[in-house]
Amino acid sequence: MVEKACRVCRYITSEGGKCAACGSEELTEKWSGYAYIEDVANSEIGKSVGAKVPGKYALNIK
């Protein structure tokens, strides 16, 4: 299944048509690079993308 990134929070999801993190339906297949963020509260990348739940986050969204 194609992984899609949320345009709102950058969370990458591979199931359904909704972002599992924020519930947005603004998903795109046009993204590149990702970071896996486990400790969202203490991760610099997590802070910069505004991550709220652990998971994969796209670094670039076109």
Ligand SMILES: [Zn+2]
């Ligand atoms: Zn989202």
